[in-house]
Amino acid sequence: MATAVETLGKLERRITISFPLTDVRTEVEKRLKVQARTAKAPGFRPGKVPLKMVAAQYGYQIESEVLNDKVGRAFNDAANENNLRVAGFPNIVPKEEAAEGQLAFDATFEVYPEVTIGDLAAVEIETVQAEVSEAEIDKTIDILRKQRVHFHTKGEAGEHGDGGEPVAANGDRVTVDFVGSIDDVEFPGGKADGYAFVLGEGRMLPEFEAATLGLKVGESKTFPLSFPEDYHGKDVAGKSASFTITLQKLEWAHLPEVDAEFAKSLGVADGDLAKMREDIKVNLQREVAGRVKARNKEAVMDALVKVAELDVPKTLITLDSDRLAEMTRQDMAQRGMNVKDVPFPPELFAEKAERRVRLGLILSQLVGDNNLQATPEQVKAQIEDFAQSYEDPREVLKYYYSDRRRLGEIEALVLEENVVTYVLGLSKVTSKAVAFDELMGSNAQA
Structure with missing residues (x-):
């Protein structure tokens, strides 16, 4: 049984959950009997251990499992009955006062906010564009020479x-x-x-x-x-x-001469210098396109943060801060750094986490309202685009399609691009040309 939902703040809610103590005891006894079928103890054959000994060994664990199951089920039922969209996980604590023969718990939690997105047609967004000239190709060749x-x-x-x-x-x-x-x-x-x-x-x-x-x-x-x-x-x-x-x-x-041998060292089998320059140009254009896309996406995300109104659940910020801290720890460990005893306070990541959560809620609202989900065709096209820079594109396709999590990362990327395209199609867009060096020196991230 659950009480009516109490409103403690803009997003914070509380529900009191209670159920008869006898329900818990009955379920505990039932699970203990199941456990007794396979329980082992010195001097007894498997399955012949007295129930009291089984209870002494497993009773606390089973009682905790029963309580967790019942409280969790009761909370989920109450949330569904009240059409609540719970953000993160509830904080559930035993209630000090409960009716005789009853167990009671207070569940405090946050709900997802309402997201109000302003008039996108009034939003001004500046995008960038850049070109790859012969000078950039020459600079790249100089860098490649210095590397050799x-x-x-x-x-x-x-x-x-x-x-x-x-x-x-x-x-x-x-x-x-x-x-x-x-x-x-x-x-x-x-x-x-x-x-x-x-x-x-x-x-x-x-x-x-x-x-x-x-x-x-x-x-x-x-x-x-x-x-x-x-x-x-x-x-x-x-x-x-x-x-x-x-x-x-x-x-x-x-420095090596720019000749056929140099071209061969870059993977041009026949040493054709024109082919070498074209390959370099294609690679630079791909890199420029990626940087331009990242800069423009960042501009769109900045605009959405400004035009949208919402309260961000603290629970989600905490969860994402913890996630960012763990990702940083793993990344540093993979780089060979000893971070075993290095503290990673989640509050260091709170600002970034708040923006990530805010944008996630905004994007979710836009996608749902405007049917901007990633289609299978878009996902495949994105993977095929990635695969172009690899020796065996088929292996790249297999890599993504063999793992649902990896495929989900591509779907999220396509979804973001759908949002960017949608917002740019509605807003007031101006475009400016940026120098190649300026663009390549940037590292925009949404």
Whole structure:
């Protein structure tokens, strides 16, 4: 039996559930007899253990299961009878006062809110667009060349030349010994032998790189260096030091020529340079399209958050905060980080969780009101699009269709795209061109 629903707040409700104690005892005895059929105890054959011994061993566990079952069933029945859409899980606690022969529990919970979406036709959304030009293809080729760089001793003649005058210059890989001191005292981490880095890449502080430029192998230089206030080494941050470096090895960078062999190294079997450039262009266009789609989706989601009115259930925020915390822990563990004893307070994720839950409720309302569910054809088309960048597209299709959870992820992605298309079709949209570098440097996420 359940009492009438009490309203405790905008979304918070409470129901009192009660039922006769005899119902619990009857069900417990029934389950104990079932348990006794297979119960084992020293000195007794299986199934012949006295019921009192079975009750002593299993009674508490079975009583807890019976109570959980009855309370859960009674709560669900009450929620259904009152047409309540329960958000998350109820907090159920025993009621201190109950009628004689009765057990009573208070179930406090939240319900899903009403979602009011404003006039989408009045919403202004700025989308972006970007193009892949020949310059972007050239830049990508330069990056691919640098990834395949070979270093040779500078000043020594070889197959590719001698690299020019044997003095350290930007682009060279230098190997140095160095020692640093503060107030004439060496400090931890301030000394190394055989330390290699490429000049001009910014791995070292500017003073360090400037002092290395122009050195020849065997030469040393002493110079002052000021550590930034925000330097990662807290013991030396903001302090001034004196460093002495000695150049032990000097190598120049040889970049591979853009020829047939280079094209073959990128997977172009016949070494055709035109085909190589076209492949790079297609890959860049696919990447640009993905970034543009992400930026535009983010713009739509931002607009929906502003135009929709709703109260967000705290229960759902807590659940999603816990989920984000666990995902972060797993991700860091997979990266090889020891996070076993590192706390991940859910409140750190509360803001992100609140936005995710809010958007989920808004999207659910839009999808339901406007029939924007993902169709099987859309899901298949999305998977086939993913599969294009893989060697065996059929394996990609099999990967998704063999697991309902994976397929659900694609359905959710398509659903979001349906919402984006729907909202952009109604709202006031302006579009601006963004530079390729700006777009590729962004990482928009809804």
